[in-house]
Amino acid sequence: MKVVIATGNPGKLKEFKRILSPYGVEVxxxxxxxVQLDVEETGTTFEENALLKAQAVFAATGLPAIADDSGLVVDALDGAPGVYTARYAGEHATDDENIQKLLANMQGVGERSARFVSAICYVWGEEKSLTTRGECEGSIGFTKRGDGGFGYDPIFMVGEKSFAQLSAEEKDAISHRGKALRLFLEAFGRLMEEK
Structure with a gap:
């Protein structure tokens, strides 16, 4: 089965391929x-934005599409950066600029609990969609640690390690996207059985 991943983010694309290919999904x-779409994310939730992106790619290609909208939710910042995670420091901010802004906003903050959230949406027809959500609890570190991953991974701590210090297998086992994709695969399997 072929699916188009509705992202321009090479890190996300790599994760999708790694997680979905063992299930016979050609990504x-x-x-x-x-196509090369940059869908405006006008939704107020991760789920709404994932649906917008998957619908746009399905409409443009005619192929089933999967979109992920994910982000970092920091309790001390009232849920920010949230749906603005990728553009926290500005519309075309780099990962490093986003990290620096977040660390600056967290200066002097003792309570550093946070979670990564991922909403996965699969669209395979008009008015046909399936959405799942995964979360990974952690905290915001004080400095960047590790050189793996992408985005906020170097400052997102799970126990003693940042996401950027985990192997791909370790990260997939606990990550928000890994959890959302596993839920998606369960629901997708049931959907295929019903057909």
């Missing part, structure tokens, strides 16, 4: 499917 990037 295509938008460019491999002949």
């Amino acid at each position: 295509l990037s938008q460019s491999q499917a002949g």
